[in-house]
Amino acid sequence: MGEPGVERIRNFRLHAHHLDARYDEADVLAVVGACGMQNTPPGAWKAALHNRVPALGAEDLERLLHEKRSLIQAWSFRGAPVVFPAADSDAFLTALVPQKDEPWIYTQGIGLALDALGMEFHEVLALLERVMPKLDDKVVVSKTALDQTLADWVEPLLPAGKREPWRAPSMYGSPDKQTVGGAAVSFLLRPCALKGLVVFGERSGASPAFTSFRAWLGRGLEPSKDAPKKLVRKFLHCYGPSTADRFASWLGCSGKQARRLWKTVVDEMEPLTCDGKRAYVLAADRERLFAPEPLERELLLLSAHDPYLDQRDRAVLQADKTLQRRIWRTVANPGAVVRRGEVVGTWTGKKKGTGLEVEASLWAGDVDVRELRDLAKDYAAFRGLELVGFKA
Known part of the structure; x- marks a missing residue:
C-alpha cells in the first residue's frame, strides 16, 4: 500500500481528535482522554472540549472537573497542566516517571538552585516527597503560595548548614516573592505530580488551587504496568503516522525515555512511508487511515x-x-x-x-x-x- 498522503492523514487525525463531527456528553471521557487537553493558558481545555462537544456549556465542564471529578488536572507531558480522565491517570502521570538515568521532564532549570544549596537532585526530591502527604488534608491557593508552603515544610528536614541558603532570595527573577528553596520546590512539583502527590484543585477566583491526588479522588494513584503502552497508543492514534522522535517532542522528555516507551507497543505498529520517510501507525488504525470518511464538519x-x-x-x-x-x-x-x-x-x-x-x-x-x-x-x-x- 502506498503513502497515505497529507489529505488522508488530516482526515484520520480529525477523526481521532473528535473534530470530524459534533459529539455528545456521553462521549466526554473518550474525547478528553484521546490525548489529554493542555490547560495553558487557563481555560484552554474548555475551549478545546467546546469544539468537540458543543452542547456542553462552561458550567457543565466545571461540574465534570470539580464536582463529579471524572476529570482531573495535573502537570503532565511537557510539564504543562493537562486535563484528562481520572481513569487514565496512570497513562498521563505514572507512565512519564523516568527510569534509571533518564532525566525528569521539565526540571533542567533547577541546576542554579542545587548549586546554591550544594545538594543533589535526588536529595531534595526525597525530602520534598516526605512532606507532600501533608497536602492530603490541605488546599493551597496560588502557585507562589504552594512553592513557599512546601519549602517551609521541607526546611526543618534539612541539615542545619543548608537552611540559610534554602531561605535565601531566589536567583530566578522574583527574589522578593520566592526563596531558593521555593524555586527548587517549583521545579520538583512536576516529578511530584507524576507520582500522584499533587494535583490542581478548584480555582479560587483568578488563582489556581492545589491539593493531593488522594484528597481529590479519595484514593492514591495506582501505577499500572500497561501505563506506558496506553500512553504510546494515545499518541499514535491521535498523531500517527509518527516517529519516536516526534513522540519525544510531544512529551518533552529525553530521547532515551521516549524510545523506551515506544518499544512497549512496537509489536502493535506497522511501518509506512510519509513524504518519503518511514513513520509508524497502529496496526489497528491502518485501515481507517487509508479509507477516509466524509466530514460532518469541515x-x-x-x-x-x-x-x-x-x-x-x-x-x-x-x-x-x-x-x-x-x-x-x-x-x-x-x-x-x-x-x-x-x-x-x-x-x-x-x-x-x-x-x-x-x-x-x-x-x-x-x-x-x-x-x-x-x-x-x-x-x-x-x-x-x-x-x-x-x-x-
Missing part, C-alpha cells in the same frame, strides 16, 4: 493550544513555513481557522465588557466567512458573551 475555529494543533509534523497542518510562524509563535499563539484539517488562517478574540470582538486573518480566499462568523458567535456564547464585532 470548518473549525480552534483556540490556541488545541490538541489538534499540537502535531509535531507541522507541515501536515500548513506546508508554508512562513505561515507556520504565524500559527506557532514563541509566545501568545493565536487561534487557528481549520478547513478539512488544514490551517487556512488565524484568529484572535478581544473581550470588551460583556462582548467579544473576533478578527480573522485568512490565507485562502474561498473560506465561507458567514459560517466562520457563526462559529465565532457560538464561541462567544460559550464564554457567556455576545459577539459584538467580527472581521475577516
Whole structure:
C-alpha cells in the first residue's frame, strides 16, 4: 500500500481528535482522554472540549472537573497542566516517571538552585516527597503560595548548614516573592505530580488551587504496568503516522525515555512511508487511515493550544513555513481557522465588557466567512458573551 498522503492523514487525525463531527456528553471521557487537553493558558481545555462537544456549556465542564471529578488536572507531558480522565491517570502521570538515568521532564532549570544549596537532585526530591502527604488534608491557593508552603515544610528536614541558603532570595527573577528553596520546590512539583502527590484543585477566583491526588479522588494513584503502552497508543492514534522522535517532542522528555516507551507497543505498529520517510501507525488504525470518511464538519475555529494543533509534523497542518510562524509563535499563539484539517488562517478574540470582538486573518480566499462568523458567535456564547464585532 502506498503513502497515505497529507489529505488522508488530516482526515484520520480529525477523526481521532473528535473534530470530524459534533459529539455528545456521553462521549466526554473518550474525547478528553484521546490525548489529554493542555490547560495553558487557563481555560484552554474548555475551549478545546467546546469544539468537540458543543452542547456542553462552561458550567457543565466545571461540574465534570470539580464536582463529579471524572476529570482531573495535573502537570503532565511537557510539564504543562493537562486535563484528562481520572481513569487514565496512570497513562498521563505514572507512565512519564523516568527510569534509571533518564532525566525528569521539565526540571533542567533547577541546576542554579542545587548549586546554591550544594545538594543533589535526588536529595531534595526525597525530602520534598516526605512532606507532600501533608497536602492530603490541605488546599493551597496560588502557585507562589504552594512553592513557599512546601519549602517551609521541607526546611526543618534539612541539615542545619543548608537552611540559610534554602531561605535565601531566589536567583530566578522574583527574589522578593520566592526563596531558593521555593524555586527548587517549583521545579520538583512536576516529578511530584507524576507520582500522584499533587494535583490542581478548584480555582479560587483568578488563582489556581492545589491539593493531593488522594484528597481529590479519595484514593492514591495506582501505577499500572500497561501505563506506558496506553500512553504510546494515545499518541499514535491521535498523531500517527509518527516517529519516536516526534513522540519525544510531544512529551518533552529525553530521547532515551521516549524510545523506551515506544518499544512497549512496537509489536502493535506497522511501518509506512510519509513524504518519503518511514513513520509508524497502529496496526489497528491502518485501515481507517487509508479509507477516509466524509466530514460532518469541515470548518473549525480552534483556540490556541488545541490538541489538534499540537502535531509535531507541522507541515501536515500548513506546508508554508512562513505561515507556520504565524500559527506557532514563541509566545501568545493565536487561534487557528481549520478547513478539512488544514490551517487556512488565524484568529484572535478581544473581550470588551460583556462582548467579544473576533478578527480573522485568512490565507485562502474561498473560506465561507458567514459560517466562520457563526462559529465565532457560538464561541462567544460559550464564554457567556455576545459577539459584538467580527472581521475577516
